[in-house]
Amino acid sequence: xxxxxxxxxxxxLAGVAVLSALGVILQSNPIxxxxxxxxxxxxxxxxxxxxxxxxxxxxxxxxxxxxVLVLFVMVLMLFDTKAEKRAFSKGIVSGFFKIASAAMIFAxxxxxxxxxxxxxxxxxxxxxxxxxxxxxxxxxxxxxxxFSFEAMGALLLFIAIGAVALSRIxxxxxxx
Amino acid sequence: MGKDVFEITVNILKMFVxxxxxxxxxxxxVWLERRGSAFIQNRxxxxxxxxLGLLQLAADAVKFLFKEExxxxxxxxxxxxxxxxxxxxxxxxxxxSLPLSVPIKIEPFQMLGQMWGPYTFAFQGxxxxxxxxxxxxxxxxxxxxxxxxxxxxxxxxxLMGAVRASAQAISYELALSLSLVGxxxxxxxxxxxxxxAAQTGPLTFxxxxxxxxxxxxxxxxxxxxxxxxxxxxxATFAEANRLPFDLPEAEGELVxxxxxxxxxFKLLMFFIGEYGHxxxxxxxxxxxxxxxxxxxxxxxxxxxxxWQSAVGGNLASILTAVTFHLSLLLRIAILLWIFIQVRWxxxxxxxxxxxxLGWKSMLPWALFNVCVTALWVWFGHx
Numbered sequence: 055x056x057x058x059x060x061x062x063x064x065x066x067l068a069g070v071a072v073l074s075a076l077g078v079i080l081q082s083n084p085i086x087x088x089x090x091x092x093x094x095x096x097x098x099x100x101x102x103x104x105x106x107x108x109x110x111x112x113x114x115x116x117x118x119x120x121x122v123l124v125l126f127v128m129v130l131m132l133f134d135t136k137a138e139k140r141a142f143s144k145g146i147v148s149g150f151f152k153i154a155s156a157a158m159i160f161a162x163x164x165x166x167x168x169x170x171x172x173x174x175x176x177x178x179x180x181x182x183x184x185x186x187x188x189x190x191x192x193x194x195x196x197x198x199x200x201f202s203f204e205a206m207g208a209l210l211l212f213i214a215i216g217a218v219a220l221s222r223i224x225x226x227x228x229x230x
Numbered sequence: 231m232g233k234d235v236f237e238i239t240v241n242i243l244k245m246f247v248x249x250x251x252x253x254x255x256x257x258x259x260v261w262l263e264r265r266g267s268a269f270i271q272n273r274x275x276x277x278x279x280x281x282l283g284l285l286q287l288a289a290d291a292v293k294f295l296f297k298e299e300x301x302x303x304x305x306x307x308x309x310x311x312x313x314x315x316x317x318x319x320x321x322x323x324x325x326x327s328l329p330l331s332v333p334i335k336i337e338p339f340q341m342l343g344q345m346w347g348p349y350t351f352a353f354q355g356x357x358x359x360x361x362x363x364x365x366x367x368x369x370x371x372x373x374x375x376x377x378x379x380x381x382x383x384x385x386x387x388x389l390m391g392a393v394r395a396s397a398q399a400i401s402y403e404l405a406l407s408l409s410l411v412g413x414x415x416x417x418x419x420x421x422x423x424x425x426x427a428a429q430t431g432p433l434t435f436x437x438x439x440x441x442x443x444x445x446x447x448x449x450x451x452x453x454x455x456x457x458x459x460x461x462x463x464x465a466t467f468a469e470a471n472r473l474p475f476d477l478p479e480a481e482g483e484l485v486x487x488x489x490x491x492x493x494x495f496k497l498l499m500f501f502i503g504e505y506g507h508x509x510x511x512x513x514x515x516x517x518x519x520x521x522x523x524x525x526x527x528x529x530x531x532x533x534x535x536x537w538q539s540a541v542g543g544n545l546a547s548i549l550t551a552v553t554f555h556l557s558l559l560l561r562i563a564i565l566l567w568i569f570i571q572v573r574w575x576x577x578x579x580x581x582x583x584x585x586x587l588g589w590k591s592m593l594p595w596a597l598f599n600v601c602v603t604a605l606w607v608w609f610g611h612x
Contacts, residue, residue: 089374089378092374096371108358108359108360108363108364111367112363112364112367113363114367115367115371116366116367116370116403119371120367120371120403121370124373124399125400127374127377128377128397131377131381131392132393185360185424188420
């Protein structure tokens with residue numbers, strides 16, 4: 055079996071992604087979990103780049119690795135998480151939730167895999183340039199899938215409003 | 231990488247040279263910062279070691295290298311050591327992706343009894359085609375260096391500095407990215423090379439159904455995007471953690487912020503990261519808004535023709551690239567001096583002022599800039 059440079063790159067990035075994703079769930083300190091997740095995001099961005107999806111790779115870096123996870127790490131550093139760590143690493147109730155959520159995720163992943171049995175992945179060829187492929191992506195997002203794209207945005211906005219409302223009802227973290 | 235040994239060797243050497251260019255500029259900038267601040271404050275600054283105090287840099291380097299290796303006992307060793315390395319990565323990667331001059335065209339030549347060439351060497355580390363998005367993505371990873379330094383040092387001042395730094399970086403990244411959207415709309419490309427190529431010649435724009443040419447102004451981005459340039463320049467100060475945005479290391483409140491526990495060469499690596507950020511910011515500003523490496527009123531072919539008449543051959547192409555490189559370096563040097571001048575002129579913001587400026591003033595103005603640019607381009611091209 056001969057490996058090309060692209061194959062080596064793929065196995066390296068995929069290995070880092072899987073290992074750091076395991077680190078997210080196996081470590082007990084939430085800060086290390088968040089940093090591992092950041093590493094996962096960076097290696098997934100590398101995978102996108104190796105598929106010539108330059109724009110998606112860049113956005114993955116800017117949005118997930120650069121903004122969302124920085125916020126995670128910052129908030130985790132601000133809080134004293136000793137009590138939460140204890141509550142989540144012991145007890146029957148939390149054990150039940152862990153098993154239940156793991157089962158749900160495996161069911162979703164298994165269902166997706168069984169339904170996409172016929173799909174064949176192939177690398178896109180003949181992409182004109184990074185700018186052109188981004189224009190194609192924008193055409194799809196803002197013409198063909200405009201409704202679902204905007205609905206997704208509205209959904210995220212509702213979630214943000216809901217989170218703010220919930221934290222205000224129960225006194226939240228900003229006690230006043 | 232290249233077709234044959236010569237091209238691959240040159241391309242690899244190019245990467246090293248561009249990285250070393252960034253690292254080597256740091257001692258000079260430190261000297262400039264100390265001497266400049268001294269003259270701004272009516273002092274002399276370091277003037278004893280060597281002519282004009284220039285050898286102070288060498289003395290500093292020796293001191294940094296021979297300092298005791300110190301790790302806080304309660305600290306996290308991996309994060310403590312990784313943070314300074316992480317501080318240098320974003321600056322180095324971003325700087326290597328910027329076009330620093332016109333490409334060098336080498337005609338076929340004979341060496342070691344063999345014919346080589348022809349080659350075209352781009353005067354940049356690598357051309358990704360996705361330039362702007364790549365630089366924004368990579369430089370947004372710089373915050374992890376400060377977060378790791380803050381957490382790994384196990385010191386409350388370091389931690390507070392790190393938390394402030396990340397909040398500040400996220401807030402100003404929005405304004406920074408949105409101010410660049412205007413440039414994206416105007417030029418319609420992500421590639422640095424295409425943006426620079428679009429800024430040659432006199433100022434030309436379409437308005438009210440006719441094309442206007444102002445022959446005494448260069449075709450620079452700053453004339454299309456004055457507000458965007460201002461917002462971008464201000465946001466880069468925050469991204470580089472320079473005064474008046476140096477809350478992460480506010481000496482009066484936090485000892486030295488995220489690098490309180492660092493000494494010796496590891497501290498120097500943080501400095502290289504900070505100055506690297508400044509250089510990338512200056513180079514980006516020059517590329518987007520000040521015409522890149524173009525010389526106003528002169529086309530690249532004219533310079534090439536001049537050097538060909540003077541020396542001729544492959545040397546002419548190299549000298550043309552050097553000429554345009556100097557033109558970019560001049561802009562970078564002026565912008566870096568503005569960075570230094572601002573640091574020693576303005577006082578630091580209070581934290582609430584910083585957040586108000588970022589979220590309530592710069593972000594709305596950046597959005598306004600995007601809308602106005604989009605409308606202008608829409609009606610201008612109709």
